[in-house]
Amino acid sequence: MRLIQNMSTIAEYPKENNSNRVVKIAVVGGSGVGKTALVVRFLTRRFIGDYERNAATLYAREVQVDGEQVAIQVQDTPGLHVGGGLGSQDQVTRSIQWADAVVLVYSVTDRRSFDLIGRLHQQVREAHPNARVPVVLLANKAELAHLRQVDWQQGPRLAQGLGVAFQEVSASESCSEIHAAFRLLCQAPPPPAATPTNAPEKRRTSLMPRPKSPNMQDLKRRFRQALSARPRTATAV
Numbered sequence: 001m002r003l004i005q006n007m008s009t010i011a012e013y014p015k016e017n018n019s020n021r022v023v024k025i026a027v028v029g030g031s032g033v034g035k036t037a038l039v040v041r042f043l044t045r046r047f048i049g050d051y052e053r054n055a056a057t058l059y060a061r062e063v064q065v066d067g068e069q070v071a072i073q074v075q076d077t078p079g080l081h082v083g084g085g086l087g088s089q090d091q092v093t094r095s096i097q098w099a100d101a102v103v104l105v106y107s108v109t110d111r112r113s114f115d116l117i118g119r120l121h122q123q124v125r126e127a128h129p130n131a132r133v134p135v136v137l138l139a140n141k142a143e144l145a146h147l148r149q150v151d152w153q154q155g156p157r158l159a160q161g162l163g164v165a166f167q168e169v170s171a172s173e174s175c176s177e178i179h180a181a182f183r184l185l186c187q188a189p190p191p192p193a194a195t196p197t198n199a200p201e202k203r204r205t206s207l208m209p210r211p212k213s214p215n216m217q218d219l220k221r222r223f224r225q226a227l228s229a230r231p232r233t234a235t236a237v
Helices: 035-044 086-098 111-115 117-127 154-162 175-186 216-228
Strands: 002-005 021-029 057-065 068-076 101-107 135-140 165-168
Touching: 021 035, 021 086, 021 117, 021 175, 035 057, 035 068, 035 101, 035 135, 035 175, 057 175, 068 175, 086 117, 101 111, 101 117, 101 175, 111 117, 111 154, 117 135, 117 154, 135 154, 135 175, 154 165, 165 175
Parallel strands: 021 068, 021 101, 101 135, 135 165
Antiparallel strands: 002 057, 057 068
């Protein structure tokens, strides 16, 4: 894992990598929901309990996904508050616009972070109106059952309504579920459906009506009309 930067701007992955694809993932959610812990857990399989909040750090790593070498950039965005400042909101908006995939995170111990998810998902759709950006919803801190403020059924119900994948995880305890969620976003998109080649090609119809070719009866009628129009000459007796 490499730390690319700790700034408000977002750098691209260095061009000298050996990967076939670059996947850019933005991790978005409320303040204190454990976004950084989830990112580090995915990239290093380690859990570190203490982080600098709202660092807006960009991480990079190369991984194998289905036999393909993939360069991953993960943008850990600043945490948002309900009615928070514009600075953090602008950073999150830029991260969503930059990303190829998005992880939405809330904490099961913080109801306000859960209530933010709908607004964040709307931002994703507004930032990518013409593209189907994959989104995963993660409910973090599942191990703190005694502090739970969001019922376990509400997460799957919200994810179903938004049309996104869902997983309840614990950054401190569950490594495999976190790893599977991020790898899902790294998989290559399915190829576009091929159009059948054996389908009969439709004949193009002209907008201009084709002139009808005269038939033999019409020609005879015109010939008789031409003959009858000739002036008659008197014959000598």
